[in-house]
Amino acid sequence: MVSPAKTYSGTSSKTKSRFSLARQEELTGWLFIAPMLIGFMFFSFGPILASLILAFTDWNLLQAPKFVGFNNFASMLDDQYFKQCMSNTLYFVVTMVPIILTVSMGLAIILNKDIKGKAFFRSAFYFPSVISTVAISMVWLWVFSPSNNGLLNTLLGKLGMAGSVDWLGNMGTVKPAMVAMRTWQSAGYYMVIFLAGLQTIPQELYEVADIDGASRWRKLINITVPLLSPVTFFVTIMLMIAAFNIFEAIYIMTEGGPGGATNTIMYYIYHNGFRLYSMGYASALAWVLFLILVVLTAVQFKLRKDEAN
Missing domain, CATH: 1.20.5 (Single alpha-helices involved in coiled-coils or other helix-helix interfaces)
Incomplete structure (x- = not known):
């Protein structure tokens, strides 16, 4: 025992x-x-x-930071360049988000079907998203080159529309040109996210709809789009953040020009911090951008919650 x-x-x-x-x-x-x-x-x-x-100091990188309270934030109210930057940034948000969202969802719906070469096209559309923005910007500088050697001007010349258009030097064309470049670069990435969402939709729903005689359009509106709403919500948030933070392509292709037409809030932060050496003001701008994104994201979550309820 x-x-x-x-x-x-x-x-x-x-x-x-x-x-x-x-x-x-x-x-x-x-x-x-x-x-x-x-x-x-x-x-x-x-x-x-x-x-x-x-953000609460005046610092030029050479001397010790000097506390200035909320002066940096107050200065934004009278800063015309800041207002221009916000206007330009909102343009990119309002245009890029719906365009890239629509294109990426459309590509996902098409490439989710049993079509020939599906794997190739998926890879081809996704490939630009893994290339660095620097490399892509250099390619699109050639595409939008104002000389006759530029790809876009060459194609227009072949179609009988002669004339060298300065796509990145004209205030009327530079913003749409940047949106086109970002759409080409980003749509494939979000397409993959939508593809993942599409593959979670039960096929039985489409089979029942076929029995009821529903058209492709009705199936898209009544089945696909509603069941993709969580994915659409996520992609919208990601696109909004990306649009507010657009910088690399602006820095390489336009440097905020012409005439400040592409001077976004991110580029303005860089310009103040690393060209004017006004680190305090640049930090304040960065925190304003952060707060804007927090508020907009919270609003979208609230709207999403209300919709779900």
Whole structure:
């Protein structure tokens, strides 16, 4: 017969062993994520916190920051360039979001069907999204080149529409040109997201609709679009954030021109911070952009919740 003391001792030993193993597994997990956490603290959270502090200072990178309170934020009310930047940025949001959303959803619906070469076309449309914006911008600089060697002007010449159009140097064409470039670059990425959503829709719904004699259009409106609404909501949020943060293509292709026509809020932040060396004002602009995105995202979530209810 085993004594109670021995039984208790054995149970205690097993408990300690399991506890020690759990601690080892926990420690191993923390060691795996430690590099990411350290990198986040130094390269993400740290700069974010620093920018919040700098937003209330006047700092030119050479002298010590000088606390100015809310002066940087108040200056935006009288800054005509800031108002122009916000107007340009809103143009890109209002145009890019619905255009890219529609194109990417349309591509996904078409390439979700059993068509010849489906895999090739999926890859072809997705490929631009994995290329760096720098490389894509250089290609589209050639496409929009004002000389007759530019691809777009050459094609127009072949169609009998002679004349060298300065697509990126004309205030009337530069914004649509940038929207076209961003659509070509981004539509394939969001197409993949929509494809994932389409493949979760039960095929039985379409079969029942076929039995009822529903047309393709009715199936699209009554089945596909409603059941894609969670994906559409996610893509809309992502597109809105991307449109507000458009910078690389502007920096490479237009530098905010012509006449400030493509001077977006992100480019204005860069211009103030790294060309005018007004880091305090640039930080304040960055936080205003952040707050705008937070508010718009919260509004969309609220509208989405009301729609679901």
